Amino acid sequence: MENPDDSIPAPGIEIESLAEFDAVIAGGSLAGHRVQSVDLTDRSAALFAADTSGAVFLGCRMEPDAAAKVRADGAFVFPPVPGLPFDPYRGLLYSPDALYEGLAEGGYEATPDARAYRWFQRTRANGDAFASMLRALHDDAVSDALDEVLTGARVVGVMGGHTTARGSAAYAAAARLGRTLARGGLTVATGGGPGAMEAANLGAYAAPHPDPMLDKACELLAAAPSFTPSVTDWALAAFAVRERWPDGGGSVSIPTWFYGHEPPNPFADHIAKYFANALREDGLLARSTAGVVFLPGAAGTVQEVFDNTTPNYYGSRGTPTPMVLVGHAHWTEELPAWPLLRTLAAGRPMESRIALVDTVDEAPEALARLSG
Known part of the structure; x- marks a missing residue:
């Protein structure tokens, strides 16, 4: 009897660009490879000449005769879906x-x-x-694309509220935090939205530039302090900063269309945008292997605190990741998550991996101490 597992072709190289396709097919075979969202309409001759048995084509445009040929070879072809405003087979993160x-x-x-x-x-x-x-x-x-980007990276998550306005002291402090973390060799990852999240991505973007650049950028952005009432003006202000200071530092953001009324900030060079918020939340925290800094926020940030606490409490991800909460009054009086977090941590390995600091500028040192 045929083993049902044998019907799934063994994975080969993932091909995510036309340049990668040309390099691989020059060897005469695509057998077993995965080709993701590459326009192959001008590569019919190469497809006819190559062995494509067991290959998988995900959302690749092809001429009809070329598509028929690769199917006859035994390839799996998942055609593009017309009329969608997104590519379900995309091989790369968004920019x-x-x-x-x-x-x-x-x-x-x-x-x-x-x-x-x-x-x-x-x-x-x-x-x-x-x-x-x-x-x-x-x-x-x-x-899949996010895992490829973050391979080998020391990722630190920065969580915080979306209402932190450009031009505010809290926004500038979060931006300095992102810059300090990036200059320390960490990859900054945020929830990708406005407010404190944008500020941290902006700080990472500013990391290669002289210090005055960040102060000037914050000043320019303050002309459009919020994405309400105009997302257009808010976003254009960010792109004007990117144009004035190109070649910024890299960072990652992980936003969601579940909260699509909050636009993604333009300062992360790699944007992993999801439809499913649960995947986004867990994925962001699970990939923050160097720790998480929680700036003052509301319900969403509180949820992230305890989403991260659960695997630390049970040890389901191995060694607990450091957690630094910023804002003594916020986390002990306004939204008293810290007393509960400390009670949960008592007597467990995560106890030595949590800290509460009063100011954003104290967070990098606390994170380094907890990581030691």
Whole structure:
């Protein structure tokens, strides 16, 4: 009897660009390889000449005769889905330019990010299994691309509220935090939205530049302090900063269309945007292997504190990751998460991995101490 596992082709090289495709197919074989979202309409001759048995083509455009040939070879072909505002098979993370394409000409509502959010709003509750499948394919592809980007990186998460306004002292402090962490060799990862999240990504972007650049950038951004009432003005201000100071430092953001009314900030060079918020939340915290800094925030940040506490408490991810809460009054009086966190940690390995500091500027030293 045939083993059902034998029907799944063994994975080969993942091919995510036309340059990678050309390099591999020059050897005469794509057998077993995965080709993700590459336009192959001009590569029919190469496909006809190559062995494509067991290859998997995910969302690749091909001429009909080339598609028929690779199917006859035994390849699996998942064709592009027309009319979608996103690519469910994408092989790479988003960039700010990709999500905000068309911003200057048509405003935010014309961008791929806004169109994907509108599609999500239409389909999220209508019970359409096809739409659910497309969202799942997309999010799985994003997770795969995120893992590839973060391989070998020391990732520190920075969590905080989306209401922190540009021009405020709290925004400037979060930006300094991101810059300090990035200059220390850490990869800054945030939830990808506005407020404190944007500030941390901005700080990482500013890391290669002289110190005065960050102060000037914060000053310029203050002209559009919030994404309300105009996402367009808010985003254009960020792109103006990027244009004035190109070649910024890298960071990662992990936003979600579940909270699509909050636009992704343009300062992370790698954006892993998800439809499923649960995947996004767990993925962000699980990948923050060098620890997490929790700036003052509301319900979302409180949820992240205890989402991160659970695996630390049970040891399900091995050694507990450091957790630094910033703002004594906030976390002991306004939203008293710290007393509960300390009680949970008592007598467990995570007890030596948690800290409460009063100011943002104390957080990097606390993080380094907990990591030692």
